[in-house]
Amino acid sequence: xxxxxxxxxxxxxxxxxxxxxxxxxxxxxxxxxxxxxxxxxxxxxxxxxxxxxxxxxxxxxxxxxxxxxxxxxxxxxxxxxxxxxxxxxxxxxxxxxxxxxxxxxxxxxxxxxxxxxxxxxxxxxxxxxxxxxxxxxxxxxxxxxxxxxxxxxxxxxxxxxxxxxxxxxxxxxxxxxxxxxxxxxxxxxx
Amino acid sequence: xxxxxxxxxxxxxxxxxxxxxxxxxxxxxxxxxxxxxxxxxxxxxxxxxxxxxxxxxxxxxxxxxxxxxxxxxxxxxxxxxxxxxxxxxxxxxxxxxxxxxxxxxxxxxxxxxxxxxxxxxxxxxxxxxxxxxxxxxxxxxxxxxxxxxxxxxxxxxxxxxxxxxxxxxxxxxxxxxxxxxxxxxxxxxx
DNA sequence: AGGAAAACTTACCTATTAGTAAGTTATTAT
DNA sequence: ATAATAACTTACTAATAGGTAAGTTTTCCT
Numbered sequence: 243x244x245x246x247x248x249x250x251x252x253x254x255x256x257x258x259x260x261x262x263x264x265x266x267x268x269x270x271x272x273x274x275x276x277x278x279x280x281x282x283x284x285x286x287x288x289x290x291x292x293x294x295x296x297x298x299x300x301x302x303x304x305x306x307x308x309x310x311x312x313x314x315x316x317x318x319x320x321x322x323x324x325x326x327x328x329x330x331x332x333x334x335x336x337x338x339x340x341x342x343x344x345x346x347x348x349x350x351x352x353x354x355x356x357x358x359x360x361x362x363x364x365x366x367x368x369x370x371x372x373x374x375x376x377x378x379x380x381x382x383x384x385x386x387x388x389x390x391x392x393x394x395x396x397x398x399x400x401x402x403x404x405x406x407x408x409x410x411x412x413x414x415x416x417x418x419x420x421x422x423x424x425x426x427x428x429x430x431x432x
Numbered sequence: 433x434x435x436x437x438x439x440x441x442x443x444x445x446x447x448x449x450x451x452x453x454x455x456x457x458x459x460x461x462x463x464x465x466x467x468x469x470x471x472x473x474x475x476x477x478x479x480x481x482x483x484x485x486x487x488x489x490x491x492x493x494x495x496x497x498x499x500x501x502x503x504x505x506x507x508x509x510x511x512x513x514x515x516x517x518x519x520x521x522x523x524x525x526x527x528x529x530x531x532x533x534x535x536x537x538x539x540x541x542x543x544x545x546x547x548x549x550x551x552x553x554x555x556x557x558x559x560x561x562x563x564x565x566x567x568x569x570x571x572x573x574x575x576x577x578x579x580x581x582x583x584x585x586x587x588x589x590x591x592x593x594x595x596x597x598x599x600x601x602x603x604x605x606x607x608x609x610x611x612x613x614x615x616x617x618x619x620x621x622x
Numbered sequence: 623a624g625g626a627a628a629a630c631t632t633a634c635c636t637a638t639t640a641g642t643a644a645g646t647t648a649t650t651a652t
Numbered sequence: 653a654t655a656a657t658a659a660c661t662t663a664c665t666a667a668t669a670g671g672t673a674a675g676t677t678t679t680c681c682t
Binding site for chain 2: 406
């Protein structure tokens with residue numbers, strides 16, 4: 243038999259993330275994951291009892307990841323624009339692969355999800371929103387950014403531009419995403 | 433037997449639209465429709481051979497609807513802000529029922545759809561985008577609106593704010609949508 | 623009134639989905 | 653070395669999905 247893969251669990255998460263961002267939560271199955279990993283679907287169930295548990299772990303992964311980003315940005319000596327760039331870059335990468343952000347993907351399927359997942363998504367949204375909002379308001383305070391809306395509203399505008407930007411890019415092309423990306427920066431530049 | 437319903441086809445479209453906006457394309461089945469209509473699922477297949485055909489008809493419905501709106505706005509003597517309001521109102525109504533726009537819903541499932549549907553969605557997007565873009569540029573020309581981006585980019589920003597706005601509202605609440613809606617207007621007001 | 627066409631129902635089918643119970647193999651700790 | 657545990661596979665479910673063929677009922681047209 244082939245050598246045992248000790249990080250199947252992480253591989254499942256990696257593939258699950260890819261699938262949800264490319265096809266959507268209700269459009270992929272455990273069979274898709276097990277096929278790509280060359281294991282049986284029961285192996286996926288071993289690591290994540292049900293699809294709901296996998297989704298929960300996936301969202302938690304995102305939360306951990308954004309918490310890490312928040313720390314890194316705090317520790318860095320980047321200006322506000324640089325910090326926003328680091329954030330926006332993630333969406334640009336999604337766009338490259340015709341994928342959409344997990345928040346947008348889940349938002350579409352939101353009404354089919356159990357409450358536990360809904361709450362976890364809310365946690366993720368709150369984290370991302372406060373990261374963007376703080377970056378914006380701190381940047382404004384330091385004179386590195388300029389905008390007229392309150393920081394929270396400006397963060398909402400920025401977030402929705404990005405989230406729907408990658409969605410739209412799938413349909414009408416990547417140039418539209420690029421136009422949005424540049425306009426976002428112009429909106430907050432001094 | 434009960435009286436025959438002669439507009440089953442339109443009812444199917446109505447319910448299908450509701451389901452796709454509330455649950456998403458890959459999360460509803462013909463059984464959901466037939467149950468609500470008190471017919472058998474074969475009856476749904478009689479009117480729309482397959483799910484793909486139903487989706488096509490649904491998108492065509494939207495196209496017709498937006499073409500009508502474009503005509504109505506052209507024929508009206510509303511100012512640009514008033515025209516935008518008519519457009520935005522549609523999203524506000526979606527938000528009220530925890531629904532999202534069909535474009536956002538389909539964008540999430542885009543990579544699972546056959547090419548015929550993809551092309552039809554592109555047609556819809558182009559129509560909506562040109563409606564918004566024209567309203568914006570005409571408003572600017574008449575001095576009723578003011579913004580610094582080119583009209584096409586401003587339309588992209590507005591569209592993405594709305595599309596993701598209703599998505600976000602599902603998760604973080606309707607107040608966020610309201611904040612976005614008001615900010616959109618401020619962005620283009622003279 | 624009678625026939626054609628429309629609008630269904632009945633009764634299937636096949637594929638897939640999420641999931642489980644029980645057994646097997648490999649790894650680790652003692 | 654061995655027992656426990658982790659990481660699987662084998663071999664199933666039951667439910668649902670999307671779909672079809674053939675028959676029945678209703679409506680429309682003449």
